[in-house]
Amino acid sequence: MAVLRTTHRNGGMLPRIAAYVFIGLMLVVFTLPTLYALLTSLQPSDVTLNPVPQWIFRPTLENFVTLFETYSFLGPLLNSAQTSIGSAVLAVVISAPAAYALSRARVSSAGIVGFWLLAARALPAIGLAIPAYAIVNQIGMGDSLIPLLVVYLPFNVGLATLMLKVFIDGIPRELDEAAAIDGAGPLRTMLRVVLPIARPGLASVTIMTFLFSWNNFLFPLVLTGSRSTTIPLALQQFLGSYTLQWNQVMAGVVLLSLPLIVLGAFFGRYMVGGLAAGSVK
The missing domain is CATH 1.10.3720.10 (MetI-like)
Structure with missing residues (x-):
């Protein structure tokens, strides 16, 4: 009886874990482009044009200022x-x-x-x-x-x-x-x-x-x-x-x-x- 109860509990946990993993992957897929756009919008020009991706930089709002002043x-x-x-x-x-x-x-x-x-x-x-x-x-x-x-x-x-x-x-x-x-x-x-x-x-x-x-x-x-x-x-x-x-x-x-x-x-x-x-x- 204990073995059947353990098997039933594991059988119920696996679909739930699979669902959470799937939801997590979907959140990553849909969130990454937004996060990338936000981070890039806060990067200075020298960081953005650097061929080597840089994840550590000093955020700036100059890009938003340029949109309204220049464009x-x-x-x-x-x-x-x-x-x-x-x-x-x-x-x-x-x-x-x-x-x-x-x-x-x-x-x-x-x-x-x-x-x-x-x-x-x-x-x-x-x-x-x-x-x-x-x-x-x-x-x-x-x-x-x-x-x-x-x-x-x-x-x-x-x-x-x-x-x-x-x-x-x-x-x-x-x-x-x-x-x-x-x-x-x-x-x-x-x-x-x-x-x-x-x-x-x-x-x-x-x-x-x-x-x-x-x-x-x-x-x-x-x-x-x-x-x-x-x-x-x-x-x-x-x-x-x-x-x-x-x-x-x-x-x-x-x-x-x-x-x-x-x-x-x-x-x-x-x-x-x-x-x-x-x-x-």
Whole structure:
């Protein structure tokens, strides 16, 4: 009996140890690039250009100062913030009523509408960027942030509507009926009853649409000019003909990643909740 108990205990410990080892390896794999970027961004130029890797050095913030003084990184930073926040707000404002209508309206075409929303999300970005470039140049808005806000909508609204619909589907219809008995119309019911309950879904959608716009490279490359460039596009200017200032590049990467790290730390549970809700449905 003791031998069987020991064998059973060892059999339960081995999978647990294997799981911890696997999680540890994954953490190392995903953490090392971030750690490397952070360390390189704090290195002086002579340390970065040294062919022999040096792990002991005096950290400096001169690379970040150079980004703003020499390369005028404040403009791209503000452009990225405006387009990302603006596109996220527009996506939520448009998708929230659409998701409520798809969830509550008893119409046979709801599934077809959902299919077209998913098709818009699956549209190749280059297939939209090229015609958008021609239209933007014809109307004289080639160096503006407005075209970015417009072209982000098909991708963000489709995803946001489908995710919010999943959340609203989980809210009992009896709440809508109780609000109707109290004299509330559909709009008031959505604003006062349904959306407050769906706050985790709204937060999840806001974060994911913000991340899509913040990290996007193709649309700013095609549609923006010198005044409306964003951070991912601004990092291109460090690509020289013969040398590459890795310390300055990594400083830009750290600035690009910092809002994402903050959002993931404080609101990551909403993203996980949104994906989990979608998988359950």
